[in-house]
Amino acid sequence: xxxxxxxxxxxxxxxxxxxxxxxxxxxxxxxxxxxxxxxxxxxxxxxxxxxxxxxxxxxxxxxxxxxxxxxxxxxxxxxxxxxxxxxxxxxxxxxxxxxxxxxxxxxxxxxxxxxxxxxxxxxxxxxxxxxxxxxxxxxxxxxxxxxxxxxxxxxxxxxxxxxxxxxxxxxxxxxxxxxxxxxxxxxxxxxxxxxxxxxxxxxxxxxxxxxxxxxxxxxxxxxxxxxxxxxxxxxxxxxxxxxxxxxxxxxxxxxxxxxxxxxxxxxxxxxxxxxxxxxxxxxxxxxxxxxxxxxxxxxxxxxxxxxxxxxxxxxxxxxxxxxxxxxxxxxxxxxxxxxxxxxxxxxxxxxxxxxxxxxxxxxxxxxxxxxxxxxxxxxxxxxxxxxxxxxxxxxxxxxxxxxxxxxxxxxxxxxxxxxxxxxxxxxxxxxxxxx
Amino acid sequence: xxxxxxxxxxxxxxxxxxxxxxxxxxxxxxxxxxxxxxxxxxxxxxxxxxxxxxxxxxxxxxxxxxxxxxxxxxxxxxxxxxxxxxxxxxxxxxxxxxxxxxxxxxxxxxxxxxxxxxxxxxxxxxxxxxxxxxxxxxxxxxxxxxxxxxxxxxxxxxxxxxxxxxxxxxxxxxxxxxxxxxxxxxxxxxxxxxxxxxxxxxxxxxxxxxxxxxxxxxxxxxxxxxxxxxxxxxxxxxxxxxxxxxxxxxxxxxxxxxxxxxxxxxxxxxxxxxxxxxxxxxxxxxxxxxxxxxxx
Numbered sequence: 257x258x259x260x261x262x263x264x265x266x267x268x269x270x271x272x273x274x275x276x277x278x279x280x281x282x283x284x285x286x287x288x289x290x291x292x293x294x295x296x297x298x299x300x301x302x303x304x305x306x307x308x309x310x311x312x313x314x315x316x317x318x319x320x321x322x323x324x325x326x327x328x329x330x331x332x333x334x335x336x337x338x339x340x341x342x343x344x345x346x347x348x349x350x351x352x353x354x355x356x357x358x359x360x361x362x363x364x365x366x367x368x369x370x371x372x373x374x375x376x377x378x379x380x381x382x383x384x385x386x387x388x389x390x391x392x393x394x395x396x397x398x399x400x401x402x403x404x405x406x407x408x409x410x411x412x413x414x415x416x417x418x419x420x421x422x423x424x425x426x427x428x429x430x431x432x433x434x435x436x437x438x439x440x441x442x443x444x445x446x447x448x449x450x451x452x453x454x455x456x457x458x459x460x461x462x463x464x465x466x467x468x469x470x471x472x473x474x475x476x477x478x479x480x481x482x483x484x485x486x487x488x489x490x491x492x493x494x495x496x497x498x499x500x501x502x503x504x505x506x507x508x509x510x511x512x513x514x515x516x517x518x519x520x521x522x523x524x525x526x527x528x529x530x531x532x533x534x535x536x537x538x539x540x541x542x543x544x545x546x547x548x549x550x551x552x553x554x555x556x557x558x559x560x561x562x563x564x565x566x567x568x569x570x571x572x573x574x575x576x577x578x579x580x581x582x583x584x585x586x587x588x589x590x591x592x593x594x595x596x597x598x599x600x601x602x603x604x605x606x607x608x609x610x611x612x613x614x615x616x617x618x619x620x621x622x623x624x625x626x627x628x629x630x631x632x633x634x635x636x637x638x639x640x641x642x643x644x645x646x647x648x649x650x651x652x653x654x655x656x657x658x659x660x661x662x663x664x665x666x667x668x669x670x671x672x673x674x675x676x677x678x679x680x681x682x683x684x685x686x687x688x689x690x691x
Numbered sequence: 692x693x694x695x696x697x698x699x700x701x702x703x704x705x706x707x708x709x710x711x712x713x714x715x716x717x718x719x720x721x722x723x724x725x726x727x728x729x730x731x732x733x734x735x736x737x738x739x740x741x742x743x744x745x746x747x748x749x750x751x752x753x754x755x756x757x758x759x760x761x762x763x764x765x766x767x768x769x770x771x772x773x774x775x776x777x778x779x780x781x782x783x784x785x786x787x788x789x790x791x792x793x794x795x796x797x798x799x800x801x802x803x804x805x806x807x808x809x810x811x812x813x814x815x816x817x818x819x820x821x822x823x824x825x826x827x828x829x830x831x832x833x834x835x836x837x838x839x840x841x842x843x844x845x846x847x848x849x850x851x852x853x854x855x856x857x858x859x860x861x862x863x864x865x866x867x868x869x870x871x872x873x874x875x876x877x878x879x880x881x882x883x884x885x886x887x888x889x890x891x892x893x894x895x896x897x898x899x900x901x902x903x904x905x906x907x908x909x910x911x912x913x914x915x916x917x918x919x920x921x922x923x924x925x926x927x928x929x930x931x932x933x934x935x936x937x938x939x940x941x942x943x944x945x946x947x948x949x950x951x952x953x954x955x956x957x958x959x960x961x962x963x964x965x966x967x968x969x970x971x972x973x974x975x976x977x978x979x980x981x982x983x984x985x986x987x
Contacts, residue, residue, distance in 0.1 A: 333953070334946055337731045354951035359732060452841050453926050511818030514838025516927055649951035653943070654752055657950060658932045665931075667843060687749060691742070 290322045291588050292346035294336050296575060298329040302540045302609040303405065303575075309604065310596045317595075321588050333358075345580040347589035353573040353639065356393045356401040357646050364579035365398035369590050375598035384597070388637050389574040389614045402593050403574030403614035405537070405605075408627055409460065409640070410554035410570075412538050413531035414524065417445070421530075425555045427567075429468075429498065432558045436507045439530045446509040448502065449520035449532030452664055456641075457517075459660040460533055460557075461502070463642055465495035468560040472569050472638045479644045479656070481685045487678035491563075496663055496670035498560075503664065513665065525550065533557070535640075539623025540610040552623040556630045568633050573640040574614055655680045718966075725960040730953045731945075743960035753961065756935040757968075759847045763915040763936070767851040771911060772904070775859050779866035780892060794867070798860030805857075809924035812853040816840050816925075840925060843933035850921055850934070857921075858914070862907050869903030870896060909973050916969045937965050 297304035304327055311323045328335045332351065339345055340362070349355065356363065370382035370390075377384055382399075389403035418425075421439060426432040436447035450458060466475045470491035478485040478492075502508065509515070509523060521538065523529045525546040539552060546552075559567030577596075579589045595601070602613040610621040620628055631637075645652040659676050662668040668676060725743055727736035747753050782794055800808065815822045816839040824836035839849040873896065881891045897904075919938035922930055930939055942948060945958025 331946070333732075340732055341734065343734075358730070358947075358951060358953060362732060452838070453931065455931055509819070511824075511838060514816065514818035514841045516813070516925075645950070649947075650954070653950035653952050654750070658752065661931045661933075665841060665843065665933075687746075 288320055288322055289585050289588050290324050291348065291585050291592055292339075292583075293323055293325045293348040293589075293592075294328050294332045294339070294346045294350070295325055296330060296332050296350040296352065297327055299327045302543060303605075303611055306601075306605045306609045306611065307596075310601050313601070314592055314595050318591075321592070323592060340580070340582075343582075345583045347579060347583040347585050348593065349578050349580065350404060351576055351578065353392070353576065354646055354649065355576050355578055356395070359578060359580070360395050360400055362580055362582065363400040364581040364583075364586050364590070365400060366402060366579075366590065367397075367399055369594065370399060375594045377599055381594060381597075384599070384616060385614050386616055386631075388572045392573065392639055393576065401574075401576035401578045402597060404577055404596075405611045406572055406574045406614040407536040407612065407640075408554075408556075408570050408572050408630060409533065409535045410556050410626075410630065411531045411533050412524070412552055412554045412623075414527065414529075415551035415553050416549075417527065417530050426558050429465075429558050429560045435530075436502075436505070440505075440507065444528065446523070446529045447507040447531065449524045449529035450508045450512050450664075451515040451517045451520045452513045453515065454517045454520075455657055455661045455664075456645075457534065458664050459641070459657065461499050462495055462660055462663065463644070464533075464557040465498050465560065466492055467569065467638075467642055468557065468565040468567060469494055469563040471565040472636065472642050474564075476638075476642050476644055479642075479651075479681070480647070481681060487674050487681065492674050492677070493670055494560075496673050499663060500666075500670050503666065521545075536612050536624055536627060539621055542623075543610055553626050554624065554630070555626060556634075566635055569636040569638060570630055570634045571640050571642070572631070572637045651681075651684055655684050721959050721962060721966075724956055725963045727956045728954070729956040731955040732953065736956065739956070743957045744964070746957065747960060747964060752932055752935060752940060753937070755932055756937045756940045759934070759936045760916055760918065762847050763851050763854065763918060764912055766848075767855060767915060768908070768911045770851075771855050771859060771862060772907060774855065775862035775907070776866055776900075778859070778863045779870055780896065782863075783867045783870040794860075794864070797863055800857050801860040803857070805920035806924050808853060808857045809921045812849075812856075812921075813840075813925050816849055840934065841931070846931075846933045850918075850925070853921055853925075854915070854918070862911070865903050865907055866900060869900045873899045905976065909976060912972050912976075913969050916965060937961060937968075941965065 295304065295307065297307065307325065311325060314323060315321065326332075326335065326346075330352075332349065333355075336346060336349055345362075349359070371380055373379070374381040374384045382390065385403065386406065389406050390399055393399060393401035393403075413425075417423075417439075421442065423435050423438060424431070426435050439445055439447040452458065463475065470478075470489060474485075478487060478489065509520075509529060512520070518541075520529065520532050521534065521542060522545060524532055525542050536554070538554075542552075556568070556570055559565075577593045579586055579593070583589065597615060599615060599617060602615045602618045605611045606613050606618045606621050610623065612621055612624055612627065639646060641652070644656065656677070659668075659673065659680060662676070663670070663673045724736065726738060726740060728739050728742075729736040778797055782790055803811075814820075818824055818836070818838040821839075823839065824833075827833055827836045837845060839845045877895050877899075878891055881895055886894070917938055918936045919942065922934055922936060922939050923942070926934055935943075941958050941961040943950070944952055944961065945955050947953040
């Protein structure tokens with residue numbers, strides 16, 4: 257009888273302990289706010305390393321908030337989708353410029369918080385940013401994304417090689433070709449780097465030449481089939497011929513036709529290529545791959561003589577932080593983003609990780625010495641790919657991307673290329689109109 | 692010992708549930724999604740009927756992808772089956788000491804993961820320092836060297852060759868297993884009757900390998916229509932049109948690879964078409980190949 261009583265007490269004791277434990281855990285969980293952040297970054301990338309520091313700093317200052325970061329890489333939206341579908345959206349999603357277009361109906365508006373004081377500065381949060389990134393992510397008056405990093409594009413060149421070869425930074429297309437010719441005289445060094453399989457990067461050559469010749473906004477209008485416009489505009493043929501000229505003159509490295517990213521920039525870092533056209537992530541991305549004494553800088557896409565396009569126009573775009581409005585802890589999420597965009601942390605991002613900041617007053621990262629001047633001189637800024645890619649990604653994929661590939665692969669002559677652009681564009685818009 | 696129907700049902704129930712959960716239910720859902728316009732980022736799908744399938748009929752990239760797949764099916768299949776038959780025939784009745792070594796050597800690539808195969812062949816096909824162009828230049832055939840993966844005329848054949856190298860061992864082993872079931876007395880009788888090696892192969896080996904051939908052909912058709920990993924890894928994501936196959940195009944359309952296109956509905960419609968493409972020839976071939984099994 258006594259034995260049975262003892263067993264009974266033991267069982268009751270175990271049950272009570274278990275219940276107390278569950279209760280304690282639940283209570284602790286309620287006290288801790290978890291902000292889920294599905295990042296665009298892979299582990300080990302410079303920006304990811306910076307984020308780790310920021311998260312640690314934030315959790316030290318706010319111990320009741322846990323930032324649960326998932327380093328999902330460039331396919332992070334594949335992870336986000338099912339989270340939204342099951343009704344458990346993450347608070348913060350990081351991504352490229354398309355993110356705010358893609359998710360705009362699901363995003364939290366930062367408008368209110370932007371009018372409040374910044375984290376560690378006396379001015380409004382809005383006023384701490386350079387204007388373009390916020391403007392590009394404003395839809396119907398609502399700011400739906402905060403810039404993580406702001407990029408421009410340009411020709412990144414080897415400064416040491418420039419000095420050794422006695423070259424000048426070209427302002428015009430003729431000067432650009434002269435530079436290419438001079439570099440070509442040096443055996444084993446190609447003037448321009450290019451990964452032919454990286455079609456989106458390659459397309460910059462054509463679109464920028466077209467923008468310099470015809471005008472960036474005009475090119476956008478033609479691409480979007482504005483009435484009365486056409487790819488038969490001679491500026492496009494001129495641009496295509498110039499692109500083909502670069503290929504035919506042998507300015508790209510031998511075998512570039514089969515080259516896959518990041519071959520071009522690796523060859524550049526090894527001193528086998530003088531310059532290549534890319535975005536301002538290059539210094540950070542190449543940090544561990546170039547020799548310690550490697551010096552780099554950039555210049556904007558040259559003007560085309562006689563062209564109608566503004567020669568100072570540049571593209572700026574940002575990787576973004578967006579917050580999903582249906583998420584549980586949107587306030588904490590905004591607070592974290594505000595913390596990450598404090599002047600203190602933005603300076604760490606610039607100085608230690610060489611990422612260009614969207615914040616005013618931060619220093620210029622190594623390798624982007626000319627970027628502030630390029631931005632200051634720009635009378636106009638446009639979105640990446642002149643904005644063509646964002647407003648109708650399907651059109652970009654099926655009409656422009658696949659056709660530009662043929663120009664670089666010499667499958668089309670410049671004349672055929674322009675004709676195909678016009679034909680495909682018309683067909684696409686006809687189909688769209690029927691839907 | 693006789694089993695009741697009830698006990699049989701109990702034993703097949705787990706597999707039946709798993710089949711329904713893992714295949715049948717998702718297939719029905721896929722059909723439903725293919726009839727909708729859906730980005731995947733919202734809870735609601737917009738029903739659009741057969742519009743996705745209508746769009747496919749005028750989608751140039753889809754038809755070009757299908758063309759690439761059919762090249763792999765027919766040209767690749769012809770080479771694959773012929774070569775694996777050749778190796779199997781040469782090795783199955785070979786009693787030399789190096790027979791096992793040769794079989795293992797040919798079979799080894801099959802055990803590699805697709806990613807490893809893709810990376811390896813990426814190096815082989817590299818236009819600057821790749822093995823293939825290097826050999827051609829060494830043999831004074833440098834004029835034949837080219838960027839194999841970027842030219843539209845060589846891209847898919849190059850991928851097909853990589854696939855054949857990868858899978859040939861598996862098909863060869865299937866044929867060897869089939870050939871070893873054939874009684875040697877048939878060959879002896881044919882030899883006595885004066886049949887040449889080629890005649891013995893044509894009139895004895897091939898007919899009696901029918902079952903193995905059916906399996907191999909059906910598997911090849913399925914594998915080549917589902918082609919994805921080699922291309923995806925070799926070109927890092929969104930291939931140019933010359934390298935698109937249905938699998939990669941589906942991925943690009945549904946999952947926003949490089950161009951921000953997130954059309955789950957349209958991508959699923961491509962998937963449904965792919966399913967029908969895989970199923971149809973398999974059913975037709977199995978129907979015509981079904982004959983009374985040969986009894987030795």
